[in-house]
Amino acid sequence: MKVRLWGTRGSLASPGAETARYGGNTACVEVLGPRGTVLILDAGTGIRRLAAELSPTVRRLDILLTHLHMDHIQGLGFFPPLHDPEMEIHIWGPASTTLSLGERLRRYLSPPLFPVRLRDLRCRLVLHEVPSGEVRVGELTVTSALVCHPGPTVGYRIGSDEAVLAYLPDHEPSLGARKFPAEPRWTSGYDLAAGVDLLIHDAQYSLAEYPEHVGWGHSSLDDAIRFATCAGVKHLVTFHHDPARTDENLDRMMANAVREGRRFAITPGAEGATFELGTPAAAGHDE
Amino acid sequence: MNQNQHDIEVILFRQLASYLAMPLFIVDPGGTLLFYNEPAEAILGRRFEETGEMSAAEWATAFHPTDEEGDPLPAEKLPLTMALAERRPAHGSLWIHGFDHVRRHIEITAIPLVGQSNRFLGAVAIFWSKRL
Numbered sequence: 001m002k003v004r005l006w007g008t009r010g011s012l013a014s015p016g017a018e019t020a021r022y023g024g025n026t027a028c029v030e031v032l033g034p035r036g037t038v039l040i041l042d043a044g045t046g047i048r049r050l051a052a053e054l055s056p057t058v059r060r061l062d063i064l065l066t067h068l069h070m071d072h073i074q075g076l077g078f079f080p081p082l083h084d085p086e087m088e089i090h091i092w093g094p095a096s097t098t099l100s101l102g103e104r105l106r107r108y109l110s111p112p113l114f115p116v117r118l119r120d121l122r123c124r125l126v127l128h129e130v131p132s133g134e135v136r137v138g139e140l141t142v143t144s145a146l147v148c149h150p151g152p153t154v155g156y157r158i159g160s161d162e163a164v165l166a167y168l169p170d171h172e173p174s175l176g177a178r179k180f181p182a183e184p185r186w187t188s189g190y191d192l193a194a195g196v197d198l199l200i201h202d203a204q205y206s207l208a209e210y211p212e213h214v215g216w217g218h219s220s221l222d223d224a225i226r227f228a229t230c231a232g233v234k235h236l237v238t239f240h241h242d243p244a245r246t247d248e249n250l251d252r253m254m255a256n257a258v259r260e261g262r263r264f265a266i267t268p269g270a271e272g273a274t275f276e277l278g279t280p281a282a283a284g285h286d287e
Numbered sequence: 288m289n290q291n292q293h294d295i296e297v298i299l300f301r302q303l304a305s306y307l308a309m310p311l312f313i314v315d316p317g318g319t320l321l322f323y324n325e326p327a328e329a330i331l332g333r334r335f336e337e338t339g340e341m342s343a344a345e346w347a348t349a350f351h352p353t354d355e356e357g358d359p360l361p362a363e364k365l366p367l368t369m370a371l372a373e374r375r376p377a378h379g380s381l382w383i384h385g386f387d388h389v390r391r392h393i394e395i396t397a398i399p400l401v402g403q404s405n406r407f408l409g410a411v412a413i414f415w416s417k418r419l
Contacts, residue, residue, distance in 0.1 A: 095403075097403060129404070131403070146295040146402075146403055147295055148299065175302065176295070176298040176299045176301070176302045177302070178305055184292060185291055185292050185293055186292075188298055190291065191292040
């Protein structure tokens, strides 16, 4: 299984010289299964560049939305495969208690927010509401579960025969846990992340910033590390970088966190980084 | 994926309960007690940390609930049991004996917990000590 980051920024696309290394595009991750199945995790602005590098032989894509905040769906309108009648595209995402996934997507994909309506897309579009337990997509197993973030939001656990990935880009597990992270049963996202080879997890804030943002649905870097420790992951990739976080800021934050004595590797999520899972050399590298 | 973890709605409800000043008691769909908060501890007469999780059969009898006339209340007549069994709010007034052996007159409103996609997650009882 190959994982590539196309957008790692949270909340708002933040292009500029000061964010060039870690990237300014919002959430989008490509997962390529060992037999060619392509999953796209979230459709932030990073999805535009992903589309440009998709194999022309791909005829089915599965877009797994964690939730419908704009930084996770804004790229949908700019994703050419949705306009290709030869493509079969499955969009997975949460409904709300009163609106279906389709109704919720139409709030963005309709005027005045966007000129093209959902019904005008030319691909063969199939919508699936999550959480839907464990489902099979090609050779991959996809499990979704609700997690702690404002509004209906899921995380995903994606497994192949060789490796397991968990994707929790917007997640504040410390909010619902009285003794975080000492009680796995009472920790949001624990089942999704338990023992995975690679965890992509929200780490928007520094420890000093977090108290001003409790309840906003995001984690401090320290809490992301504590969550990863509790879940026993093998590798943590931090994600959903604050839009105001410069590359230099992020380097400084990570320098304190990435120190000896941890049982797992920590890598700051950078646009273009790829991770090969289920192979002897499971380390990531930049493009 | 192993099912070790509670549903997020239950996790967040417990967190909310731990911040509220009104007594709350949370059970899962099978009636197992998952949590009661500090205000509830004062009425039930024991800290939750000492009690831990309890089966429905245990908590339904542990407090020796009786009606206004002092007659024992069967489990199926308790508001929380009714909310679980019938998946509707239920209300009642009854007497209990706390773990501290103090008899208290309480009023209970119980509501079923229904999460996203209409998942039945258990029930919650809110109760008050009645002043006579």
